[in-house]
Amino acid sequence: MSSPQSPSRDSRRGNESDDDYYVPRTPRRTPMACIFCRGRKLKCDGRTTCANCQKRNLACTYVPVSAQP
Template sequence: MSSPQSPRSSYSQRTNGNDSDEDCYVPRTPRRTPMACTFCRGRKLKCDGRSVCANCNKRGIPCTYVPVSGQR
């Protein structure tokens, strides 16, 4: 008679029995774009940071990057 495998045992089989990988898991954080273009900043959209971003390219508008002053 075979017993059903627990989720942990099936996980360890998929990772070649290496339980140390499970302890060292670090979630991947997305890279942050250094600066958003003027259009994306104004509309609060996610800018991809390319020379002509996808949002501006899709709308056919000029994509300009203007640094924000650091006054607080």
């Protein structure tokens, strides 16, 4: 009597080419940090009101780096 084969690594061998082209996922960068996050060197999530400003009840404003004095 032969037992049915369970899906093991043998059934996945046809997809070996997927392993050859593995590219590690890099997190996307926020194009610009708000003034508070930039000053404190925190990770800004780039939302209209970022999480750091929302947590502290601050006005979240985005100003390009070249426009700062």
